[in-house]
Amino acid sequence: MxxxxxxxxxxxxxxxxxxxxxxxxxxxxxxxxxxxxxxxxxxxxxxxxxxxxxxxxxxxxxxxxxxxxxxxxxxxxxxxxxxxxxxxxxxxxxxxxxxxxxxxxxxxxxxxxxxxxxxxxxxxxxxxxxxxxxxxxxxxxxxxxxxxxxxxxxxxxxxxxxxxxxxxxxxxxxxxxxxxxxxxxxxxxxxxxxxxxxxxxxxxxxxxxSTRAAELSKILENTYRAVNIALVNELKMLCLRMGIDIFEVIEASKTKPFGFQAFYPGPGLGGHCIPIDPFYLTWKAREYDFSTRFIELAGDINSNMPYFVVTRLMEILNENGKALKNSNILILGLAYKKDVDDNRESPAMKIIRILKEKGALVEYNDPHIPRCSGMRHYPGIVLNSVPLSDTMLQKSDCVLLVTDHSAYDYGWIASKAKLIVDTRNAFKGIPGNHIYRA
CATH class of the missing domain: 3.40.50.720 (NAD(P)-binding Rossmann-like Domain)
Incomplete structure (x- = not known):
């Protein structure tokens, strides 16, 4: 047959x-x-x-x-x-x-x-x-x-x-x-x-x-997302300086029925596609003596977001009379995206590494990832998810929200935590001058 x-x-x-x-x-x-x-x-x-x-x-x-x-x-x-x-x-x-x-x-x-x-x-x-x-x-x-x-x-x-x-x-x-x-x-x-x-x-x-057209179609899809996420990440940093709510701006822009697609800022890119695929194209382009400057700039912005988050965290701690060194930092969400059990290329991993290098005492909670292995990029990071309790929230000098899982009770977390740094707008609508954005 x-x-x-x-x-x-x-x-x-x-x-x-x-x-x-x-x-x-x-x-x-x-x-x-x-x-x-x-x-x-x-x-x-x-x-x-x-x-x-x-x-x-x-x-x-x-x-x-x-x-x-x-x-x-x-x-x-x-x-x-x-x-x-x-x-x-x-x-x-x-x-x-x-x-x-x-x-x-x-x-x-x-x-x-x-x-x-x-x-x-x-x-x-x-x-x-x-x-x-x-x-x-x-x-x-x-x-x-x-x-x-x-x-x-x-x-x-x-x-x-x-x-x-x-x-x-x-x-x-x-x-x-x-x-x-x-x-x-x-x-x-x-x-x-x-x-x-x-x-x-x-x-x-x-x-x-051709196979080449099919290969490039996939890279185009993910490069499109990476570039637009880099744009809103850059605008987020500008909006924080200007005192403007970037999420409010995006929601307003979404009301236009044509010519706009909403992308949202965060602590960096994660997963097995978007942080990686554009660099496949930039590498191949060199063979043709071509520099993909726009793509590389977007990659640099997204790759540096974890550093921005940590810098912002340091500033917020300083405003509240604390140094980052020896502070207890509780990371909420290790997965690269909401409600999944995958931490490949997750910005949380880079954030943890940077925090540890600066002397912070880091723990994490993720209902989907009970044990964290840094894998090949962060081999020195091996942690277990800690239970999320009143005691854990109260002992933490700062709670850093990296991944906005649906399982989290944000109202309860806000009522118990001393200080919150939110990278995903997860605490939207919850009052409290102890909640900051990054």
Whole structure:
């Protein structure tokens, strides 16, 4: 049976490489429409939990995984494995691995390259490979394609496409099915197979002329957000000096029915996309002797917001007769965004590091992240979330709100805390001259 026919009849065996915030929703969606799935991940804990029908991501319930693990005709619809020698088994391989930046803000394609080499070692004719990881234009054809076996012809023996993920963890308004999917292929037949695959699970598939166009579309989406967030972050700093409420200004501007989209300031950017993706483009642009000054300026503004927050905190403590050194600072919210359990690239991590370097005594509370590991960027930071109580709030010299989780009772916090510095406008409407913005 040809691959297109397998796809149309939902007989294609789907492999998902990387079972995190991008890969796991894909597993559930392919399973929902009837495909059989093999998930690959190098973390044995994740593999074990998934095979037991459990989820390790807060906003993804384990019920869907448990359902896929139930035997169907003597075989479970979904299985997780750490054995990369099995990459030859699936007809479809979806690559959902990290694409971070290195210490010099340059693309680190280690995960993509290593995954492609593992695929090459197990590859067989008739497979479709789709890269979903965010990356710079040219990755699929310049980096991946040369690593795949020469004995197989792309577009004839196998098919290679790029289709960027568009996950927004914690956003309940959208799901995999309802978010349009951009797809670009190395050849027209590659594109044809990619579109056929995603048409099975997505309401609207958007084909583009090349993998490079698809790669750049993803970076444009996140660069657009990064630049606009940098703009309102800069205006926030100006408004604090001018005595103007930036949030009031944004709400007023939102009333214009055309030509304006609201973005909100904060303590800096976080997550696995927006703080990273624009720098993939700036790096690639250098190859063409082109400087993306606008993007780099936005990146500098957003990257420096944690320093601004700490400086503002120091000024507020000073106004209240306290020095930052040896002050007890309680961070509220470690996640990079509201109501998620992910602290990757979170500005809270940089804020904690800066505070500790300046001699502050730092603790944190986050109802979604019970234990904090600084990971590779902040290896020295290992903390446990402290219980949020009257005693904890009262002993803190300052409460610094970094992430505005819905679980927080802001009225109660304001009634117990000595001093509050709010980076998210979470305490809007709550009276008190002990509440400051940063």
């Amino acid at each position: 040809e691959l297109l026919e397998k796809i149309s009849q939902k007989q294609a065996f789907v492999g998902v490489i990387g079972l995190g915030y991008v890969g796991l929703p894909l597993v559930l969606r392919f399973g929902e429409v009837g495909f059989r799935i093999l998930g690959f991940d190098l973390d044995p804990r994740k593999v074990e939990m998934l095979n037991q029908g459990e989820s390790y991501i807060k906003h993804i319930p384990g019920t869907g995984i448990a359902k896929l693990r139930q035997s169907r005709s003597g075989q479970a619809q979904f299985e997780a494995t750490a054995d990369m020698r099995r990459l030859g088994e699936p007809d479809i391989l979806l690559i959902c691995v990290p694409t971070p930046l290195d210490a010099n803000r340059e693309p680190d394609l280690t995960y993509v390259v290593n995954t492609t080499k593992l695929i090459a070692a197990a590859m067989r004719p008739g497979q479709l490979i789709s890269l979903e990881s965010t990356t710079y234009p040219g990755t699929t054809d310049e980096v991946m394609l040369p690593l795949l076996p020469d004995k197989y012809r792309v577009g004839e023996d196998y098919y290679l496409v790029y289709s960027p993920e568009r996950e927004d963890p914690g956003n309940t308004q959208f799901e995999v099915r309802t978010i349009p999917k951009v797809v670009g292929g190395i050849t027209p037949d590659c594109l044809k197979h990619g579109v056929a695959l995603y048409n099975q699970i997505i309401d609207r598939v958007v084909p583009v002329s």
